[in-house]
Amino acid sequence: MFTIVYAALGGNPQLLLLSAICVLLILAAGWDRIHARLPNALTLPAILMALVLFPAAWWGGLLWGASYALAWWRGWGIGGGDVKLAVSLGIIAAAQGALVLPWVIAGAAVLTLIDAALQHLQLVPAAAARGRVPHGPGMVTATLMAALLCAAV
Numbered sequence: 001m002f003t004i005v006y007a008a009l010g011g012n013p014q015l016l017l018l019s020a021i022c023v024l025l026i027l028a029a030g031w032d033r034i035h036a037r038l039p040n041a042l043t044l045p046a047i048l049m050a051l052v053l054f055p056a057a058w059w060g061g062l063l064w065g066a067s068y069a070l071a072w073w074r075g076w077g078i079g080g081g082d083v084k085l086a087v088s089l090g091i092i093a094a095a096q097g098a099l100v101l102p103w104v105i106a107g108a109a110v111l112t113l114i115d116a117a118l119q120h121l122q123l124v125p126a127a128a129a130r131g132r133v134p135h136g137p138g139m140v141t142a143t144l145m146a147a148l149l150c151a152a153v
Helices: 002-008 013-035 040-053 055-074 080-095 100-120 136-152
Strands: none
Touching: 013 040, 013 080, 013 136, 040 055, 040 080, 055 080, 055 100, 080 100, 080 136, 100 136
């Protein structure tokens, strides 16, 4: 599949890597939605790819990752997978601009709250771990939406 994308994009390795990270992030969001966990096999390569694509935006991963690491350490409902996912998504969001990162973080929280409400109303199936709302889908959706909107402007 990636060979076809690579050829279709005129052999641009950066666009190939960008499409690969998008696939990884969407898989991570889906996995988190179904199983209520984010596996290292999806989160760790995403960090590496984000750093290769946007090395100057490393600070975004540090900020979002560190804030979630603190929340995880304090037991405030953030899992270890969310921390690792926040690093790659923070890099991607910061690459869109310094002011984009806080909006993406807020958007991720809002999307997760909407997901929690929909689960409570039983309008969407609950995640595998009862009583827990996966945060990965909201994080990925907010980040990719921001990246698409910034690219369109």
